[in-house]
Amino acid sequence: MELDGKVAAVTGGTRGVGAGIARALLRAGARVLVCARRPPEEPLPGVEFVPLDVRDAEAVGQWCAGLPRLDVLVNNAGGAPHRMLTEAGADRHARVVELNLLAPLTVSLAAHDHLRRARGSIVMIGSVSGSRPSPGTAAYGAAKAGLESLARSMAVEWAPDIRVNTLVVGMVRTERSHLHYGDRDGIAAVSRTVPLGRLAEPSDVGAAAVFLASPAAAYISGASLHVHGGGERPSFLDAANAGHRSDADKESRHERNL
Template identity: 80%
Template sequence: MELDGKVAVVTGGTRGVGAGIARSLARAGAQVVICARRAPEVPVDKTEFMPLDVRDAGAVRRFFDALPQVDVLVNNAGGAPYRLLADADAERHARVVQLNLLAPLTVSLAAYEHLKRTRGAVVMIGSVSGSRPSPGTAAYGAAKAGLENLARSMAVEWAPEVRVNTLVVGMVRTELSHLHYGDEDGIDAVSRTVPLGRLAEPADIGAAAVFLASEAAAYISGASLLVHGGGERPAFLDAATADADPNMEE
C-alpha cells in the first residue's frame, strides 16, 4: 500500500470530492482524519471524523496541536453558491475568498511543523475556475487562482522537507450535481462537453491525490495536475462549424 503508516488529514472530507479523497487515501493504507463543521450524514468508511471550522484560526491551531502525527494534508474544504458580483456586497464575496484561499493557508501553517518533521506532502484542491472566467462564482475563481499560486510559493519556501502540489479539478459528479447541472438529462448534456465523455467521479480525484501524496511523486513539488477529463471543448469550434456542410471535402 502506497501510504501505509501515514496519517492524512482531509478538510471538508465528509461528502463529495472530499469523501472520495478520504476513501482513496484509506484504501492506500493511510490513517485518515476528516474534519468539517458538521459530522457526515453518511459515515466515510475507515476514517475518523473530528469537528473543525477551518476559518477559525485558533481552533485550527488547537486541532493540529492535538494530533501526534501528520504526513499528508489535503486542503479540500471550499465551495461557493452561484452569485453574480453585483448581487452581493464585498463582505459576502470576501467570505468566499476566506474559505477557499485564506483557510487553506491557515490550515497549512498550523500543520507545517508536523509535515516538516515527517517530510510530508500538502495537496491543494484547486479548480479550473481559477484559470478561466467564472461568471456567477467570480470570487471563488479568484480564490482558486490564488490558491494555485500560493501552493507554488509554498513549495519553494518549504522545500526540501515538504512537497506542495495542486490538483486542478474540473466537473465532478457528486450527490450535489443536480444543483449545478440539473437532472440526468442535464448531466448527460454537460458530460458531452468533456473530451472524455463524462464527469469525474470523486474516486478519480482521490486516485490523483494518492499519487501526489505518495513516494511515486517524490520529485514532484510546485506542480499543478489537471484532472478535468481533457478540459472543455472551445466554444468557438462549435460556433465555427455549426453551419458547415458535413459532406464538404477539404
C-alpha cells in the first residue's frame, strides 16, 4: 500500500472532497486525522476527528505540537458563499482570503518540523477558479490563485525535505452539489459541459491526492495537477457552431424554395 504506516492529516476532511481524500488516504494504508470546526454528520470509519478552526494559529500550533509524527498534510479546508463584490464590504471578502489562503499557510508552518523530519509531503487543494474569472466568488478565486503561487514558493524553500504540490480541482459532485448546480437535471446539464461528460467524484480527487503524497510522485514538487475532466469547452465554439448551423439552415430553406 502506497502510504502504509504514514500519518496523514486532512483539513476540512469531514465531508465532500475532504472526506473523499480522507477515505482514499485510509485505503492507501495511512493513519488519517481530519480536522474541522464541527464533527462529521456521518462518522468516517477508521478516521480520527479533531475539532479545530484552521484560522486560529494558536490552536493549530497546539494541535500540531501534540502529534507524534506527520507525513502528509492535505490543506483542503476552504470555500466561499456566492457573493458579488459589491454585495459585501472588504472585511467579508478578506475572511474568504483568510480561510482559503492564509489558513493553509498557518497549518503548513505549524506542521513544518514534523514534515521535515519525515521528509513528507503537502498537498494543497486548489481550484480552477484560481485561473479563470470567478464572478460571485472573486475573492475565492484570487485566494486559490495565491495558493498555487504559495505552494510553488514553498516547494523551493522547503526542498529537498518537503514536497509541495497543488491539485487544481474542477467541479465535484458532493452532497452539496444542488446548492451550486441545481437539481438532477441541472447537474446533468452542467456535466455535459465537461469533456469527460461528468462531474468529478470526491474519490477522483482522493486518488490524485494519494498519488502526490506517495513515493510514486517522489520527484514531483511545485507542480499543479489539474483534476477537472478536461476543463471547460470554450463557449465561443458553441456560439460559432450555432451561427454556422443557422446559416446552413437558411441556405437549405433557400434551396428548397428554388
